Amino acid sequence: MNSNSLWQLPKRTTKWILRNTRYRRAVYRPRPEHKPFLVRLDINNTCNMACSKCFYPDYARQNPPKCYMSVEDFRLLASRLLDYTYCLHLACAYESLLHPDYVEILAIADEYDLPYMGMVTNGSLLEGDKAKAIARSPNMRAVSVSLDALDPEIFAKIRGRPMLDRVLKNLEDFQELRHQAGDGAPAVNINIRIMRSNLDDLPQMVDLCHRLDIHNAQFFHVAPFSADNEESVFHEPNNFNSARKETIARAESLDLELRMPPALPENIQEEESISADLLEAGIVTRRKKEEGEKPLPQEDFPFPYPTDVHCICPWMTLAIDYRGDITPCAHRYDYVIGNLLRQDLFDAINSIRLLKLRQAMLDGRHHEFCPACQPHTTPYGDPTRERLPDIL
Ligand SMILES: C[S@@+](CC[C@H](N)C(=O)[O-])C[C@H]1O[C@@H](n2cnc3c(N)ncnc32)[C@H](O)[C@@H]1O
Ligand code: SF4
Numbered sequence: 067m068n069s070n071s072l073w074q075l076p077k078r079t080t081k082w083i084l085r086n087t088r089y090r091r092a093v094y095r096p097r098p099e100h101k102p103f104l105v106r107l108d109i110n111n112t113c114n115m116a117c118s119k120c121f122y123p124d125y126a127r128q129n130p131p132k133c134y135m136s137v138e139d140f141r142l143l144a145s146r147l148l149d150y151t152y153c154l155h156l157a158c159a160y161e162s163l164l165h166p167d168y169v170e171i172l173a174i175a176d177e178y179d180l181p182y183m184g185m186v187t188n189g190s191l192l193e194g195d196k197a198k199a200i201a202r203s204p205n206m207r208a209v210s211v212s213l214d215a216l217d218p219e220i221f222a223k224i225r226g227r228p229m230l231d232r233v234l235k236n237l238e239d240f241q242e243l244r245h246q247a248g249d250g251a252p253a254v255n256i257n258i259r260i261m262r263s264n265l266d267d268l269p270q271m272v273d274l275c276h277r278l279d280i281h282n283a284q285f286f287h288v289a290p291f292s293a294d295n296e297e298s299v300f301h302e303p304n305n306f307n308s309a310r311k312e313t314i315a316r317a318e319s320l321d322l323e324l325r326m327p328p329a330l331p332e333n334i335q336e337e338e339s340i341s342a343d344l345l346e347a348g349i350v351t352r353r354k355k356e357e358g359e360k361p362l363p364q365e366d367f368p369f370p371y372p373t374d375v376h377c378i379c380p381w382m383t384l385a386i387d388y389r390g391d392i393t394p395c396a397h398r399y400d401y402v403i404g405n406l407l408r409q410d411l412f413d414a415i416n417s418i419r420l421l422k423l424r425q426a427m428l429d430g431r432h433h434e435f436c437p438a439c440q441p442h443t444t445p446y447g448d449p450t451r452e453r454l455p456d457i458l
């Protein structure tokens with residue numbers, strides 16, 4: 067036994083005791099055949115835009131070192147995790163296409179049997195070899211491109227860079243690559259933040275999708291939805307309702323799937339609290355499936371989570387950053403529970419911190435950990451969450 071292992075011995079013993087006594091019910095032993103995890107993985111901490119209301123501009127102002135997960139680290143993390151993963155988002159919070167080794171990392175992810183893989187990008191770097199690799203990736207099911215405006219000035223104002231033309235050109239070219247790739251190429255979604263600045267552009271987003279042969283548009287309220295966000299349509303619910311109505315009417319006349327939050331009550335500013343249901347984007351128009359399109363893996367898996375808890379994220383979701391640090395969901399990036407580059411899977415997902423969170427869920431004490439979250443809207447970012455309606 068080396069000196070490092072000796073040093074670790076009391077800690078390991080304490081963990082072993084706690085896992086076998088106080089937190090016994092909270093210990094989780096996932097099985098690969100259940101593929102229990104929804105993974106939101108970031109492979110870098112950089113971005114080339116500076117969007118209004120995104121966390122990134124403030125983060126970048128602190129001048130953090132620019133970090134990129136190495137290919138070797140990704141391979142290690144993949145070997146520990148991806149056999150247990152049913153949904154991998156590669157990536158989520160930053161701009162993953164800035165990673166110089168994105169193509170190699172995608173090829174490693176493609177070595178695994180992943181029922182669903184998706185990504186979200188600002189679209190400015192969806193070009194060249196990266197775009198080709200994504201279009202041909204056997205695992206990638208959906209590429210979501212964030213596009214908040216069609217007016218160049220408004221785009222530059224709310225995305226922080228004058229890159230509208232480049233994003234539109236990349237989208238057009240990517241559609242061509244998808245057609246060349248044939249059946250099984252990933253779908254393309256457009257993600258639009260609903261803001262006061264872009265209300266006039268919302269209906270035109272549907273026209274753009276039609277012109278580019280894109281079949282899904284997802285509209286979300288910019289966060290926070292509150293009086294202190296000057297971009298939130300909290301301040302003008304009636305104008306949002308009109309733009310919403312026109313956007314839906316256009317989508318209905320074209321073959322477009324639209325996700326959109328519900329209409330807002332006129333007097334929303336007087337309400338004491340706003341229900342999460344009012345902000346959640348649901349499907350309001352559907353489209354026909356494309357020929358050759360792979361179905362979502364909704365019924366393929368058992369349900370390896372407890373059914374009587376307020377939120378299943380501590381069993382199901384792993385948000386992982388470029389260092390391998392894990393947090394239990396996209397709402398608690400502050401609560402690091404383990405590290406998948408320094409620990410094996412069992413240790414990383416059975417840290418005392420995560421056991422405490424699971425135990426709180428099992429005991430109905432979730433408010434102690436998650437006071438601000440309305441967890442029936444989770445698991446956040448799960449494209450197959452329609453399979454979970456009864457437990458959340
Ligand atoms: C943080 S970005 C990271 C991925 C990539 N850089 C992009 O922009 O698509 C992920 C998504 O969050 C959205 N987003 C950023 N700030 C937001 C906010 N305040 N409210 C709602 N969505 C936001 C972005 O528009 C994007 O669709
Ligand atoms: S491109 Fe994405 S990560 Fe970058 S600032 Fe905009 S929303 Fe944030």
Ligand code: SF4
Nearest residue numbers: 377395397436439441
């Ligand atoms: S309740 Fe909310 S904050 Fe807590 S683990 Fe679930 S999703 Fe995360």
